[in-house]
Amino acid sequence: MPTLEERLRQIMTDETAHLHAAPDLVERVIRSSRRRRRQGRLAALATSLAVVAAAPLYVAVAPGAMQAPAISETPLPPPPIDDTPPLPSEPPSLGDLGDGREFGHVKVGYLPDGLRWSHWSADLGDRYTTAWNYDGDSGGFYCVQIHVYEGAAVQMADDQVRAHRDEGEGREVAVGDRSGYLVVEGVGEDGMEGTPTLTLDMGERRRVSIMFSPTYAKKFPDATAVDHELIRIAEGLTADD
Amino acid sequence: MSAAENAFGEFVAARATTLLRVAYLACGDEVEAEDLLQTALERTYRNWERVRHDSPEPYVRRVIVNAAISRARRRAILRIIPVRTPPETPARSTDVDLRHLLMDALRALPPRQRAVIVLRYWEDLSEAQTADVLGCTVGTVKSQASKAMAKLRTALGEASVEGVIGNAHA
Numbered sequence: 001m002p003t004l005e006e007r008l009r010q011i012m013t014d015e016t017a018h019l020h021a022a023p024d025l026v027e028r029v030i031r032s033s034r035r036r037r038r039q040g041r042l043a044a045l046a047t048s049l050a051v052v053a054a055a056p057l058y059v060a061v062a063p064g065a066m067q068a069p070a071i072s073e074t075p076l077p078p079p080p081i082d083d084t085p086p087l088p089s090e091p092p093s094l095g096d097l098g099d100g101r102e103f104g105h106v107k108v109g110y111l112p113d114g115l116r117w118s119h120w121s122a123d124l125g126d127r128y129t130t131a132w133n134y135d136g137d138s139g140g141f142y143c144v145q146i147h148v149y150e151g152a153a154v155q156m157a158d159d160q161v162r163a164h165r166d167e168g169e170g171r172e173v174a175v176g177d178r179s180g181y182l183v184v185e186g187v188g189e190d191g192m193e194g195t196p197t198l199t200l201d202m203g204e205r206r207r208v209s210i211m212f213s214p215t216y217a218k219k220f221p222d223a224t225a226v227d228h229e230l231i232r233i234a235e236g237l238t239a240d241d
Numbered sequence: 242m243s244a245a246e247n248a249f250g251e252f253v254a255a256r257a258t259t260l261l262r263v264a265y266l267a268c269g270d271e272v273e274a275e276d277l278l279q280t281a282l283e284r285t286y287r288n289w290e291r292v293r294h295d296s297p298e299p300y301v302r303r304v305i306v307n308a309a310i311s312r313a314r315r316r317a318i319l320r321i322i323p324v325r326t327p328p329e330t331p332a333r334s335t336d337v338d339l340r341h342l343l344m345d346a347l348r349a350l351p352p353r354q355r356a357v358i359v360l361r362y363w364e365d366l367s368e369a370q371t372a373d374v375l376g377c378t379v380g381t382v383k384s385q386a387s388k389a390m391a392k393l394r395t396a397l398g399e400a401s402v403e404g405v406i407g408n409a410h411a
Contacts, residue, residue, distance in 0.1 A: 004390060005362050008347070011340050012266055012363040019265055021257030021278070026250040029282045122315070131315075137284075141311050213314070215376070 094121035094128055104128045106148050106208060109236025112229055115143055126153040143216035144233070149207040157207035161199050173227070175200055175234040182227055185211070196223070198230040202239055210234055249289050253282060256298055263302060266359040267309035269348040277312075281305045302364070303374045306356045310375075313352035346396035354389035357382055 022028070094103050100117025101108045111132060118137065121130035127149050131142035149157040161181045164170045170183025179201050184194040196212045210233050212226060220226045257278065264281075265274035281304035285292055292300050347355060353375065360371040361382070372382045 004393065007339075008343065008358065008393070009362045011343050012347075012359065014340065015344055016262035016265055019258065019262050019271065019274070021253070021261045022275070025257050025279065025282070026253045029253070029279060029286055030246060030249075032279070033283050033286050120315075141307060142315070145315075 091122040091124050094123050094130060097121060097130060100130055100132060103130050104148050105150070105206070105239050105241055106146070107238045107240065108146065108233070109238060110233055111144060111236075112233075118142055124153075126151040127156070141215060142213050145211045145213070146233075146237075147209040147211065149209070150205055154205065154207050157199055157209065173198070173231060175231055178202065178234075180231070180234055182230065196226045196230060198227075198234050200234045200237060202237065206239060208234070208237055210237075245289055245293075248293060249286055252293075252297055256301075257282070260298070260301055260305060263359060263364060264305045264309065266347075266363060267306050267352070267356055268312070269355075273309075273312075277305050277308055280308065299370075299374065302360075306360065306374055307376070310352040310356055342397060343393065346393050349396065350389050350392060354385050354392070357385045358389050358393075361386055 097103050097117055100121075101111075103121065114134060115132040116134065116136035118131045118133045120142070122128065127147065129145060129147040131145040133141055133143045161170075161183075164181065164183045170181055173180045173182050175198075181199045183197055183199075185197045195214060196217050197209055199207055199209045202208055210230050212230065217226050220229065260281070261274055261278050264277040265271060268274055268277060281301050284304055285297060285301050288300075289297075347358065350358065356375060357371060360366045360374055361368070366374065368379045368382045368386075372379045375382070
């Protein structure tokens with residue numbers, strides 16, 4: 001009689017037997033990597049051209065003195081053919097956020113040292129979010145994620161806080177002259193410690209949740225240090241309206 | 242193609258299907274599995290000169306599994322993807338039913354627990370190797386595997402799944 005482990009092994013084998021890598025996978029990977037490199041070079045070129053174009057603002061003495069800088073004669077490459085199937089469940093992103101310190105209507109004044117914008121974000125209309133990690137890789141783990149709720153979505157954030165409060169989970173905290181709610185969210189991600197989360201009240205129209213991944217939270221000596229850092233990030237959050 | 246590209250191509254030709262299956266078991270979706278694999282291979286290709294001298298497969302596997310966990314966590318936080326749950330009153334009369342039931346239960350596991358099951362029981366990695374892929378301790382792998390197996394048993398609604406399997410074979 002097979003054990004559960006043996007049965008699982010057989011089932012996983014059966015379930016994946018029909019899957020085969022696409023024969024053109026190598027070409028797609030190499031082509032996509034080249035395209036990324038080319039786009040990186042073009043971005044760098046665009047940045048340098050922007051600097052060149054901005055320079056005459058300081059030296060121009062007469063109207064009409066500014067001329068378009070001479071650009072390479074090399075024609076731009078054709079638009080890439082994106083043959084990667086889109087993920088069915090990924091929401092639209094917020095675009096290039098630079099260092100990620102400003103997104104939507106929110107500005108992040110403080111983040112712990114060593115974090116870079118992850119190049120990942122999600123725009124759900126009245127909710128939006130982005131994250132930071134160590135290497136800036138959008139496919140990597142996040143360390144800190146900030147989720148903004150605005151307008152009608154504020155109710156969603158308030159409902160979550162209320163549910164924790166009703167269960168006796170978490171606690172109210174003062175964040176400068178604002179208030180927040182600290183709790184360890186169980187988002188079902190790993191069945192372990194959960195996600196330390198501070199939800200900040202930023203006025204009637206906005207709530208902001210700051211989350212540490214369980215892995216990142218372990219970098220701190222204890223839960224008190226995690227809470228302290230969450231509050232510090234919350235204190236640095238400002239809105240542009 | 243350069244020599245590096247040829248070496249990379251040989252690696253992909255030899256291992257891509259296995260890695261695609263790991264990706265599928267880690268995320269539970271064929272389209273996303275293909276995307277996970279391609280993303281992981283692109284990252285591997287960018288670092289090929291460094292990765293090729295070690296064994297590239299563990300590197301790719303690590304990228305795939307951790308990316309799958311990361312994506313699943315984001316979804317859980319965004320609450321945009323309903324969690325798949327096993328059927329409440331599963332039919333157990335045939336082997337196929339049991340297979341679907343266990344696969345649904347596997348998909349419903351938290352992503353890290355699912356990854357532990359895939360790495361331990363499908364990839365046949367040791368606890369230490371699994372811990373290395375996931376960047377955690379052996380103790381964590383043990384506890385996660387134990388919790389996952391308990392959930393799979395619970396999802397089947399039986400204290401002992403072996404009895405069910407026996408019936409299915411009877």
